[in-house]
Amino acid sequence: MSTRTDEELLEATRRGDGQALDELLTRHEPQVYRFGLRMCGSEEDARDVLQETLLAAFRELHAFRGDAALSTWLYQLARTHCLRLRRQRVGTPTEFQSLESPEAGRVAAEESLPDARAHARHLGEVLQAAILALPEDAREVLILRDVEGLTAEQAAHVVGIEVRALKSRLHRARLLLREHLATLLGEGAQGTNPGCPELTRELSEFATKEVDQATCVRLEEHLSHCARCAGACDELQRTVSLCRRIPGGAVPATVRAAVRQAMSRTLTD
Incomplete structure (x- = not known):
């Protein structure tokens, strides 16, 4: 050497x-x-x-x-x-x-x-x-x-x-x-169900599908425009927003798991 x-x-x-x-x-x-x-x-x-x-x-x-x-x-x-x-x-x-x-x-x-x-x-x-x-x-x-x-x-x-x-x-x-x-x-994670029928329907639909960036974009769009969901789904909002910012179009397994957990907590609250 x-x-x-x-x-x-x-x-x-x-x-x-x-x-x-x-x-x-x-x-x-x-x-x-x-x-x-x-x-x-x-x-x-x-x-x-x-x-x-x-x-x-x-x-x-x-x-x-x-x-x-x-x-x-x-x-x-x-x-x-x-x-x-x-x-x-x-x-x-x-x-x-x-x-x-x-x-x-x-x-x-x-x-x-x-x-x-x-x-x-x-x-x-x-x-x-x-x-x-x-x-x-x-x-x-x-x-x-x-x-x-x-x-x-x-x-x-x-x-x-x-x-x-x-x-x-x-x-x-x-x-x-x-x-x-x-x-x-998931530190400090706490599900909050805003009682929004449209969000509940979307989360139920995505529960059986693979989480991808299109999923995150769609959910983030709903959360940012729905008066009932605004401010009531902080964990889900933060998670899908992070997912959307991952470059390249693919979503790592750790991010998919975090999004799915946030979706589950929101649904079951």
């Missing part, structure tokens, strides 16, 4: 050392892939982001002046490709990947008990869904700071905003993430 620093590898690359370039890009592959996975939510998109980022780095490395760390520059490239990919794939169903997966760099210890592994995997899936439901600008700053561990200055450089603005955005992202986690974990 090489002990050369990024700076030393960069200098060697600029002198035409192809092996140094390969080593440099290989060193940063895991973090670029992890960022793409957590921003986009699927292995396929993460692989595309990784491939495009490394290709762009290969082509543009000569233009890298070293004003920021190489890792920060690579995050900027990955962010650009991830945003472009997301725009191209709006509405395309996505296969969600848990943060606890080996591909995300999180491998459970072999000696862990099966139920402990299952619990950790479930929490990882809940966390991933909660992060994906964040607005894109909130999601990226939270991933850069709290998941990837960049400093506020580095993260602000990647996103292209002032440090003060990044800290404000990160604060809001953390608060919203906490709300999403509470919603998905």
